[in-house]
Every structure is written in structure tokens, then in C-alpha cells.
Amino acid sequence: MDDNNFGSYFRRRIIFIMMIGFFAICITQLFNMQILEQPAYSEKSDENSVKPIYQTAPRGVFFDRNHKVMVGNKPSFTLRITPSTYDKKLNPYIEAILSTSPGYIDRILKQNESYSKFIPRRIAKDVSFKVIAWYEENASKLPGVDYIMETQRDYSFSIMGSHMFGYTKEIPMEIYQHRKNEYDIGDDIGFGGIEKTYEDYLRGDKGIKYMLVDAKQKTIGRYKNGEEDQTAVKGDDLVLTIDKDAQSVAEEAFKNKRGAVVAIEPSTGEIIAFLSAPQYNLQDFAKVTTNEVWRDLNNNPDKPMFNRASMSTFAPGSTFKMISAIAALEEGIIDTNYKINCGGGYQFGDRYFKDLHVHGTVDVETSIEKSCNTFYYSLVNKIGLDLWSKYAKKFGFGSKSRIDIPEEAAGIVPSTDYYNKVYGKNGWTKGFVISLGIGQGELNVTPLQLAQYAALFANSGKSARPHFLKGYTDMHTNLFVEVKPQTYDIGISKKSFDIVRRAMYLVVNGAGTATNIRSDELQISGKTGTAQNPHGKEHSLFIGFAPFNNPKIAIAVLVENAGFGSTVAAPIARDIIKAYLIKRNKEENKNLAAVTIVQEGKIAH
Template identity: 40%
Template sequence: MAELKFKYRLFVYIVGFFSIVFVLRLAYLQVLKGSIYKIKSETQAIKAQIVYPFRGNLYDRDGNLLVYNAPSFSLQISTENFRLDRAPLLGKILGMDSIGVYDLIFQNILNYRFGDVKVLRDLDYETVQKIEEYSDLLPGVEIVVESKRMYNLKARMSHIIGYIQEISAEELKTETYYNLGDYVGRAGLEKYYEMELRGLKGKRFVGVYGSGLKTEKFNEGRADVPVKNGDDLILSIDLKLQSKAEELLEGRRGAIVAIDPNNGEVLALVSKPDYDVSVLSGKNFQENYRQLVNDKNKPLINRAIQSRYPPGSTWKPLMAIAGLEEGVIDERTTFFCGGQLVFGDRAFGCHGAHGNVNVTRAIQASCNVFFYQLALKLQLERISKWGLNFGFGNKTGIDLPFENTGVFPTLEYIKKKFGSLDRTPKGLLLNYGIGQGEISVTPMQMAVYVSAIANGGTIYTPHLVRAIKNSLSNQTTLVNVNSRQLQISPKNLEIVKKGMFDVVNTPGGTAFGIKIPGLDVCGKTGTAQAPQPGQMDHSWFICFAPKDNPKIALVVIVENAGFGAAVAAPIARELLKEFFNIKETVVQVDSLKILPD
């Protein structure tokens, strides 16, 4: 009996203990944690909000800020949670009627854009304040802070920088990183370095009520993913030289490329006509973009890397190197120029009757007959070999998208075009000797070519970005630059350089009129046939300076402008003066010394 009473009391104590614990726990949950659990009970989902990174900045070689970001406010609507009966309120805030709000939403649904959709960008601050003020009455509507590209440019640099654009619905089918309304690089460095510039998005988790309203945080933000801003690009561009090049080419069609021949860094890159990159940043993108696309002058084309031109007489130094290296000629070899070369049933002309000329004089005077005969001795296989050695027919590897390979007539190309080598036109080789015929090149390819002559035979991959600054570590890393060495004897290179020096600095040179006192410029003029009958020829000039220990290699082409010595060479002269800080009170270009090339 006593044992039974003991067990009963024990049972009562245990029940009482757990009752007290239960009551205390209930009080704790209801009184102390009631508000928190009320939120959780009313929350139907946990949602990850994207935190957008700031895109990386761009700087010139001297640290001047060129491209940066400013906060921009976008209106985002959840097509799942937005209540259509609130369209009048939203429309009143935005300054449009209900139909306009419906159109914003349904246009996106018709384009297969569901979920959170950015329907308006670059909102003014007053509109943002009103939307925030009425946020409780606008479920599914929120303001997203993004970044807008801003420009601090003393030069336009449109074909260098490029632009960004909203990603398309079609691209989203294969892209996993991007979301509706995200921006991606479309041209220039913005496209090529998209991975580095875009950064990495962060995530902020919030609870979502059944009404579509959101809490500020979920789980005190412990599950949030931090954002990583984009990395900065430090460019190789010399801003003063870039500005001068743009100024000199204004109103013309053509391109200018300047390269440091010692490492492949691009000092200036200009394509004209161009455009103002700022018009493609902001709410009027679509309208401005359409105008540029429809512009008959094609300002979106980067002529420095996308347009192809016959190189004309600027090709002759390459032919000279090929002849010297293959042992077909040496510095004492001469060919007679009587003003033309009769080959087959056709006379191939020259700019003058130069008499007996060696390779140095042939480069200086741009003697066609010398290079006709050299081409016949080299034949197609060896011309093809040296063209490919210098990179023609292939992309240079410049860090810009949409580069053109140009066209270079290899043996395979000729066989495919004409059926067999035996069926090729008789004058084909002669045209190749003076940079005409099927040969077409980009200005960037020509810049790499003349740089290799300048530096002693090294092909560097041209590049606009010299370093990348990591946004997290703040460390700056130089870009890796690929290079390859051409097997050209220093003696033969010196022979060709002497000819190019005489072009500018010795009477009888085709560019003697642009001689710069105190600066040893080596150059070659070129006049290339335009593709359409009746058009003026293209004006070329390639050069480097100084002759020994060169600091710059330069290419200028002006479309439909005539002789290279008359237009392109004087432009190059002004750029060299700018680069080397040479002051003149009077521009000393002697028009009487301009010779055909």
C-alpha cells in the first residue's frame, strides 16, 4: 500500500513538472516570440532577392577615370503578385493611365517574361519616393537599385569602350547566370571583358506574405550571399593621342591604330564615323540604338578591326623581307623599271620610270615594277608563307569582339577559287606583289605587321587592357601577353628599315614632304584601289619612330581620299608630333614633295 502511494505521488509530481514547463514555454512563445512567429505563420514563401553588383570601372594608362557607375532606380513588378486593381494607383504615380500600366506588364508576358520583371528604368527620385510611400498598397511592386554607366571622356572612344544592353529572352534560354532585365556587354571592351566587369550577384533572403508584401530580412540575414562588384580595367590608351587621332579623322571615313611595338599595347584606336556611347546608357537606349543601326554611315562598325582593305604599297616591305629571307634578292640586286612591265598581253604600270633600282630604292620610291618582278621570282607559295608569318588571314587576337580575319590568298584559297593553280590569271602574282588582288587586311593587322618590323621581328598580341584590378583584394594584375618571334635576320630587317627611313627622310621618298626635323621616322605610303568603280582610292600610311629603339608604330587609312602621301601621311605626322611633344609654329608639309605611290 505504501509503495502504491509513493508511485502515485511520483506520477503527480512528474505531471505537474511537465505542466509547469509547458505553461512557461507557451507563455514564452506567445508573449516573447509571438510577433516573430506571427510573421512566419503568415509567410507563404522564402524568397531570394538579387543584390546587383556595380560594374567595373575603366581607367586610361595614367589612371584617369573614363567609365564609372551611378545608382539607377528601376521599377520591378512581380507578375505573380501584382494586383491589377492597383494599376490606377501605380499609373497615377508614374504619370500614365491604367492602360499604360497593363501594357507594361502584358508586353513582358507576351515576350515570355514571367516572375520579377523590370518594366521601367532610370526613374527619377521623386517617383521612387512615391512608390516607396505607397508600397503597402502596391503588392508585387518594388524599386530595385542598379547601376547606370557614366562617362568621363575627353575622347569618344566608342569603338574601344562599347556599350551594354538588356539580355534577350532568347539568350536566357542558354545563360544560367543572368536574369530578366540584366545588362550584358554588347560591343567593345564591355563585351570582351563581360565576365570581369559584371561581378557576381549577391542574394538577400526575405519572407513573402500571401499578399505579396515582403519582410525586411529572413533569419537575420544569416543565409544571405554577399555581392562582389566587377573588376576594374586599366587600359593602355594614351588619352591625349586618342583625342588627337579622333580630331584628325573627324569628318572622314577610316581608322587609326597606334601600338607600342615593344609590348603590343594599343595607344590609340579610332574608327570614323563613330558615335557617342552615352546615348546608349539610360532609358532612351532603344530609340538611340535604332538611329545608329539605320545611319547610312554605319557608325557602329569598328573599321580598325572589322573593315577589310587592299594594303596597296604598304605591302611592299613584306615582299622585300620575303625576297631577302628566301635568297631571291639581296641588297645589291637591281631590276630595271622603264615605267611598266609587260607580262603576257598586258602592261602593268608604275608611277614613274625609275631605272635600275635595288630593294632600298624600290621601297623609297614605291617602284611597282621592282615588286612585280620580285613576286614572279618568289611565286605564290613563298608569298603565302610570309604573309601567314606576319599573321595576315588570321585574327590578331586583339581584346575586342567581332575582329575580321581579312582575306589572304594561300595555296588552298587559290585552288578553291580558281579550281587549280594552272587556271589562275597570269597577272595574279603581279597584283600580289603590290598588295592588290585578293589580299585584304584590317588596320589592326597592319599595325601588328609594322610593329614587328620596328621591334626586330616579334609579333605581340595587341591589347587594350594592360591590367585588371580585383574589386575584393584591390590587387592589380598585369595581363599576360602572347608573342612569337619571326625568323628574320637583323641584316635583312635593317635593309628594309633603311628603305622605309628613306621614304620619309630622303629626297625622292614618297613621304618626304612629311619629314619631321629631329625625329627619325620610318614609313611607307600606300594607295589602294577602292572596290567600287569610280570611287577614289584609299589613302594608307604605316610608320614607326624613332628608327632605333622605336616607341610607337602607327597606321592610318582614310577611305576614298587619294594618295597615301597626300592625306594619311600628314595625319600620321601630326600624331607623331603629339606623341613626342614636338612643337611647330607652322605645319611644314610640303605639298610639292608629295609623290604617287
């Protein structure tokens, strides 16, 4: 045995260096981790053990102009499934308790397949307490299933307003991709109407509860006793311009009809009532909207999803006669002394344009009061297409009103350029123009545009952009922010308006076409119309405003396939006006009384 080598100095050195070396490595690594990189590790450690639980904020509530609730919120249970831990064998049991059709869960899971399977999917919203009790009892046998309390839209305030309010829906993937900072998967987002336009006000701020979780993601307690938690801030409440009573009268009147109503406060553009009938039930959208609901709505021949009030376009019929009248008066083509003889029609070239009655001698006032077609056949011919078109456009036809909901159509106001474009330079005749005089032909307008048009007559050419939002309560500052109306003036003389307005007064209060809705109290002025409809019976139309001397409401009513304007549309308009004005008067009197009391009080002191 080689004694020199046993535990030699060289061997001792190697072992010694290894020990000191490893000690040095450990100290270096500890220094790196615990001192230099400590912040990064701490962050990781906190992320690890702290799980944020997001609470959706209740959306802002919709109030009407008198601060009555129209759309509220209510607490509801939402049943959720997290696919990563869920067993599809449970489908039939859950479907049975939810009483949905077999395959319902598979369908919903399929719709959301592209999301991470660790994110819970909302399977059913607004589930009954019975379901929750069942879940609680069987929770251990239902891995991947849970429920949360959420607030949900409450539509139980006796009006529907489906087209103006719009609905909310789980955020679709395309939108989510662009707004990842603001939304999480499964969040609701406004999808139409006011819900969409004012989404950023209504949404509110999510609350975050930080929970301590162990490695199995089981909740152990609150992080820092909830110090860092953020409470959910409810979305801004909106005060809308709608008058709930007027709206509800409109909805009642259209129970079994198709059509639309738009009522506007003439000087401010505030929309008092807005209806497209038939409506759809917003409550259906508050739950997880199933394909069946969509299919039913889309296949319904009455097209309930279609917003007739601002999207449907049609020829406005006699309601459009005032355009020609005001253009001719303003341009000096006629004056109040100008008269024609109505023999029951108008010969133009080889075509004869018929009137419904023989009106005899007709001036501009009578032409509106009695709705004489002959007068306008000849008048529009005198004015000429492009001048007429210019005036129609002044009143807002042919372009969008920029109302604050996304659904709106511009309509069509024909002009020389338009006809040239559609029919070619020589493809159309002057005869096309004659029927425009009585609002027929290729003219396309929406009920909203007609209401705006009525408002301009009510206020003699001055109005404001139609809008739904009167103001909102900023939930962060708790201050009410009022929305200023965007007023405009179409620049037509009061003199011309006075003549036409007087004629519109006589339509209802003289010997006109709508004397059936005459009311001394309301002082309605207006114009009836019957819009020809290539698909069936004519649409019944009425536009108007009231009271005559100081108009507070302008209105357009369309009843589809209902015949003469005076018989169907006009009474509906009267009822809505009445609902709005009578209450308004009462309130004004009340305010007056209050002022008097205060003044008396002051005197007493």
C-alpha cells in the same frame, strides 16, 4: 425501450477507442511534423518570410594605361513594371512622363513576354529625378510600377571608344537559359568588345539583402538584422593598354571621317589606340535600347556599328610592298645591289602594269622610299606566288590576330591553292600575281593586321599578340594582376629587317612619299599606301612606327575614300604618335628626376 443497449459497454468502448485513437493519431502527426520533418518545414517557413533582394554589382571600371578613367559608373534610377499587378491603362501616363512614343511600354512588355509575369521589367534606365518625384507622389495609383537605384555605365570621360569598349545589354533569353546560375532575368551582360570578352571579370558579385516580408509580400524589416546579407562586390577594374590621350587625338582626327586607327606597342602587343569611325554613342545603350535606336544605327549608310578597325578588309596597296622586299632579301633573291630601271611600268605578257612615276634606276631601298610599283611588279614575279604568300602569312595576314575582343576578321592572302579553289585550276593567270606585288588584287587585310605588321617592322620580327588588357584589380583580394604579353618571333633575320626599316625611315625622313610628316623629335618611319576601292575613291593608308631607333609605337591608319596616303592618313598617324611619345618622354624624364632625388636623398643620409 431497450434498456440494455442505452450506453452499453460496447458503445462506451467505441467512443473510448475513438478518443484514444484520435489522440494517438494527433501525437504521431505532431511527432512527424515537429520532430522528424522539422528541418524541411523550417526551411519552408524561412523561404516564406524571407525575400532576397538582389543588388546588381557595379561593373568594373576601365582605366587607361596611365590609370585615367575611361569608362566609369554612375548611380541611376531605373523604372520598372511588374506585369502581374500592372494595369495597362497606365501606359499613356507613364509614356508621357518618360516622353517616349505611345506604344513604347507595350513594346517592351512584349519583348519580355516569355518571362514570368511576377518578375519586374526594366522600362526605362537612367530616368530623371523629375520622373522619380512624380512616381513617389502617385505611387499609390501606380500598382506594379516601382523604381530601383542601380549603377549604370558612365561614358562622360571625353572619349568614346565605342567599338573597343562594347556595350552591355539585358541578358537575352537564349544566353540566360545556359547561365541561370550566374544571372537573373533583366541583368546586364557584356555584348561586344571588351565588355563581352572580360564579362566574367567585370560583372562582380551581386549583393543580397534578406528582407522579412509578410504574406502580402510587404516588407516588414531586415532578416536577422542583416547578418546574412551579402554586400555586392564590384566587378574587377580593368587597366587597359589604351593611352587615353592618343585615343582622344585619334577620335578628334576622325570627327568627320570614316576609317580606322590601330596603334600598338611593338614589343608587347599592347594596343595604344583603337578606333573605328564613325562611332556610335554608348550612352544610348546604357538606357533601355529602343528599337528606334537600333534601326537608326543599322540603317545609317556609314555603318557606325561596324568595327572597321578589326573587321573591315581591303587591299592594303603600297603598304604591302615590304612583304615582297623582305621575302626577296631573306630568300636571297635580291640583295642591296639589285637594281632595276623603272620606265613607268611593267610589261607582263600582253598586259602593261603602270606606275605613277618614272623612277629610273631603283634599288630595294629606293623602291620603298619612293614607292616604285615597277620594282614590285617584277619582284613578286621573281619570288613566286606561294613564297610571297608564305611571307605575308608570317606577318599575320590571312589569319586572326586573336585580339581580346570578339569582333575580328581574318582577311585573305591568296595562294596557288586559293586561286585554284576560286577560279579552277586553269581559270587564273600569272597576271593575277603581278598586282599582289603592290598590294592590290584579291588581298584583303584589316587595319589591325596592318598595325601588327608595322609592329613587326618596328621590333624586327619580334612582337606579341595584340591585346587591350594590361591587368586587372581582383576585387576579392584587392591585388593587381598583370597580364603577361604573349610574345612571338617570326624568324626573319635582322639583316633583312635593317634594310627595309632603313627604307621606311627614308619614306618620312629622306626623299620619300611621307616627308610631310617629318619630325626630328619623333623619328617616324613608315609607308604610305593608297588602297583601290571598287566602290568609290581610294582609301588613304599609312603604316609606321616611331621613334626609329627604339620604337615605342607602331600604327596603322586607314581613311576611307580620302585619296593618297601621305596627305590624309600620314598626318593623323603623326599626331597620334606625337600625343603618345611626347607625354611618354615627359613621364620618363619625371621618373628619372624622381630616381635622382631618391638617390640624392640616400647620399644625404
